[in-house]
Amino acid sequence: xxxxxxxxxxxxxxxxxxxxxxxxxxxxxxxxxxxxxxxxxxxxxxxxxxxxxxxxxxxxxxxxxxxxxxxxxxxxxxxxxxxxxxxxxxxxxxxxxxxxxxxxxxxxxxxxxxxxxxxxxxxxxxxxxxxxxxxxxxxxxxxxxxxxxxxxxxxxxxxxxxxxxxxxxxxxxxxxxxxxxxxxxxxxxxxxxxxxxxxxxxxxxxxxxxxxxxxxxxxxxxxxxxxxxxxxxxxxxxxxxxxxxxxxxxxxxxxxxxxxxxxxxxxxxxxxxxxxxxxxxxxxxxxxxxxxxxxxxxxxxxxxxxxxxxxxxxxxxxxxxxxxxxxxxxxxxxxxxxxxxxxxxxxxxxxxxxxxxxxxxxxxxxxxxxxxxxxxxxxxxxxxxxxxxxxxxxx
Amino acid sequence: xxxxxxxxxxxxxxxxxxxxxxxxxxxxxxxxxxxxxxxxxxxxxxxxxxxxxxxxxxxxxxxxxxxxxxxxxxxxxxxxxxxxxxxxxxxxxxxxxxxxxxxxxxxxxxxxxxxxxxxxxxxxxxxxxxxxxxxxxxxxxxxxxxxxxxxxxxxxxxxxxxxxxxxxxxxxxxxxxxxxxxxxxxxxxxxxxxxxxxxxxxxxxxxxxxxxxxxxxxxxxxxxxxxxxxxxxxxxxxxxxxxxxxxxxxxxxxxxxxxxxxxxxxxxxxxxxxxxxxxxxxxxxxxxxxxxxxxxxxxxxxxxxxxxxxxxxxxxxxxxxxxxxxxxxxxxxx
Numbered sequence: 001x002x003x004x005x006x007x008x009x010x011x012x013x014x015x016x017x018x019x020x021x022x023x024x025x026x027x028x029x030x031x032x033x034x035x036x037x038x039x040x041x042x043x044x045x046x047x048x049x050x051x052x053x054x055x056x057x058x059x060x061x062x063x064x065x066x067x068x069x070x071x072x073x074x075x076x077x078x079x080x081x082x083x084x085x086x087x088x089x090x091x092x093x094x095x096x097x098x099x100x101x102x103x104x105x106x107x108x109x110x111x112x113x114x115x116x117x118x119x120x121x122x123x124x125x126x127x128x129x130x131x132x133x134x135x136x137x138x139x140x141x142x143x144x145x146x147x148x149x150x151x152x153x154x155x156x157x158x159x160x161x162x163x164x165x166x167x168x169x170x171x172x173x174x175x176x177x178x179x180x181x182x183x184x185x186x187x188x189x190x191x192x193x194x195x196x197x198x199x200x201x202x203x204x205x206x207x208x209x210x211x212x213x214x215x216x217x218x219x220x221x222x223x224x225x226x227x228x229x230x231x232x233x234x235x236x237x238x239x240x241x242x243x244x245x246x247x248x249x250x251x252x253x254x255x256x257x258x259x260x261x262x263x264x265x266x267x268x269x270x271x272x273x274x275x276x277x278x279x280x281x282x283x284x285x286x287x288x289x290x291x292x293x294x295x296x297x298x299x300x301x302x303x304x305x306x307x308x309x310x311x312x313x314x315x316x317x318x319x320x321x322x323x324x325x326x327x328x329x330x331x332x333x334x335x336x337x338x339x340x341x342x343x344x345x346x347x348x349x350x351x352x353x354x355x356x357x358x359x360x361x362x363x364x365x366x367x368x369x370x371x372x373x374x375x376x377x378x379x380x381x382x383x384x385x386x387x388x389x390x391x392x393x394x395x
Numbered sequence: 396x397x398x399x400x401x402x403x404x405x406x407x408x409x410x411x412x413x414x415x416x417x418x419x420x421x422x423x424x425x426x427x428x429x430x431x432x433x434x435x436x437x438x439x440x441x442x443x444x445x446x447x448x449x450x451x452x453x454x455x456x457x458x459x460x461x462x463x464x465x466x467x468x469x470x471x472x473x474x475x476x477x478x479x480x481x482x483x484x485x486x487x488x489x490x491x492x493x494x495x496x497x498x499x500x501x502x503x504x505x506x507x508x509x510x511x512x513x514x515x516x517x518x519x520x521x522x523x524x525x526x527x528x529x530x531x532x533x534x535x536x537x538x539x540x541x542x543x544x545x546x547x548x549x550x551x552x553x554x555x556x557x558x559x560x561x562x563x564x565x566x567x568x569x570x571x572x573x574x575x576x577x578x579x580x581x582x583x584x585x586x587x588x589x590x591x592x593x594x595x596x597x598x599x600x601x602x603x604x605x606x607x608x609x610x611x612x613x614x615x616x617x618x619x620x621x622x623x624x625x626x627x628x629x630x631x632x633x634x635x636x637x638x639x640x641x642x643x644x645x646x647x648x649x650x651x652x653x654x655x656x657x658x659x660x661x662x663x664x665x666x667x668x669x670x671x672x673x674x675x676x677x678x679x680x681x682x683x684x685x686x687x688x689x690x691x692x693x694x695x696x697x698x699x700x701x702x703x704x705x706x707x708x709x710x711x712x713x714x715x716x717x718x719x720x721x722x723x724x725x726x727x728x729x
Contacts, residue, residue, distance in 0.1 A: 011536075130436040196698055197696050200699060
């Protein structure tokens with residue numbers, strides 16, 4: 001065949017493709033079914049969260065972090081709060097630490113449930129999707145019981161948490177932890193013992209440990225390659241050093257191992273939640289030196305001058321703290337990987353610059369490496385297995 | 396002359412009744428699929444139109460009929476409009492030789508099985524044309540996939556039936572069922588279990604169903620070859636797919652499950668079964684296979700393209716060939 005007359009077929013996958021988990025766009029150069037080149041394009045969900053937070057006080061910027069990785073919003077809040085607490089030198093009370101840990105693990109289960117749902121759906125197993133949604137619904141209701149919100153909770157506060165958990169909630173949650181491992185087994189019987197699933201995942205999208213570190217992967221995507229790295233273990237925050245849990249790691253670094261890692265994390269998260277409920281100490285939920293948020297008595301009758309006065313008072317308080325520090329970096333183990341907050345501050349009550357180290361951003365880049373040489377169907381499986389959320393990727 | 400006219404007249408009436416019932420079945424197969432999958436997935440499925448959504452298929456048909464007929468500007472119009480017709484005509488024509496009971500058959504061809512394969516093969520053209528003429532890359536890939544898939548699985552499908560043909564010593568579908576009654580077990584399912592296995596897998600691939608629904612892989616190619624179609628043309632493809640499913644189920648019922656007959660050993664144990672008319676038996680066997688389609692769709696993930704090809708050529712075809720050899724040896728020496 002004359003090489004001048006043949007060329008690769010360019011396929012534009014996304015940003016409205018049903019399997020790209022949001023608005024990811026991939027340009028694929030295919031020869032038959034095989035991918036010659038894959039170029040990810042991002043930025044379709046850019047809302048300028050980093051820039052916006054420069055115009056808001058530290059407290060006001062908190063709800064913005066919900067919108068980063070909207071599937072596990074609570075972990076983002078915790079990360080941001082930890083950064084500001086380190087900045088201001090606030091020590092969080094024990095009870096708040098345990099509550100945060102407990103709720104963060106709930107968020108992790110929530111996020112992983114949505115991952116298994118969509119990942120299985122992408123590979124074609126429709127039923128797992130609805131089974132996972134059923135269990136996620138229960139968790140969202142539990143979130144609603146405490147925080148009043150289901151998805152974007154804004155629950156932690158700088159110096160603690162917003163409101164205390166009730167015994168009723170703890171009972172319900174404990175019951176959930178007792179039932180949930182059986183549900184995980186249910187998903188596994190549907191997909192893990194299925195030859196089709198194993199054929200689609202084993203030995204596909206392989207990335208070695210060394211390469212995974214070089215690409216900057218974190219979280220289950222890195223652990224699937226057999227690297228023992230978990231922020232919760234290496235740099236413990238909140239109450240993670242007081243609870244006993246294991247970090248599951250894979251061996252081959254293929255889609256199946258990443259899948260297996262997350263499935264095992266379900267069980268570890270349940271274990272952590274249980275210990276948190278059992279060990280939950282009494283006491284305050286907000287540090288005394290935490291910056292206050294004053295609620296206006298009637299939100300309907302807001303006098304504009306009053307409002308400015310309130311915030312100004314608040315700002316004065318923060319100003320005293322931040323004179324001592326200039327910059328801070330804190331990372332937490334989000335459900336997708338290491339989520340870092342780097343904050344540079346000047347003498348104003350607002351961050352001079354806030355930078356989010358988003359795991360999804362790094363993972364979106366590695367798609368290029370994973371997909372080249374694979375088949376079109378593997379692209380979908382790979383996107384699912386690195387588990388990206390574009391809200392976090394584009395910020 | 397009058398006799399010829401009479402035969403033509405009777406055939407037309409027969410065809411009209413047969414196809415009327417058939418299309419009603421197709422409409423309610425979509426309903427059954429939605430309901431069965433919904434219940435597998437802890438949902439309720441259609442519930443609004445009519446009691447338990449029983450009128451939903453009719454509402455769907457009305458909606459599809461009244462939708463605007465969109466033809467994208469850069470398509471090859473002539474082929475684009477003719478493609479769904481080819482698929483539908485081919486799918487409908489296969490039923491001309493499929494007997495519902497001994498008397499209920501439009502035409503008892505002596506090469507019935509060959510006719511079914513021949514005509515069903517034409518349906519592939521509809522899909523290739525649709526994928527090609529749509530001038531869309533996704534549709535194009537879907538069309539290519541389905542062409543390769545349907546051609547390679549047709550081989551395995553035909554080979555799996557050779558064992559049955561050898562045992563029945565006939566290509567006629569009516570003859571195949573009648574021949575079964577000479578054996579005490581009354582079904583070719585038992586001696587031809589290998590063939591049946593190959594047939595079931597190949598029929599899933601041939602009708603583009605899960606786990607072999609690559610041409611229309613929802614998450615990869617969005618909808619595959621009919622991504623650019625809408626309204627009535629879209630529904631023609633849909634109709635063709637369900638007709639193909641019914642055709643394959645009917646073939647499985649006739650060739651392996653004894654069609655409208657009851658196995659003689661069952662009749663000996665339960666003599667009252669002879670009251671049940673043959674049509675009911677036939678439909679029950681067809682419904683079972685239709686349920687199989689839906690059941691698998693609710694349970695299985697999707698294969699990858701190269702894996703699908705490997706299964707077709709490296710697993711199914713050898714099994715089918717072994718089955719043919721064994722059947723011929725037994726047939727020759729016994």
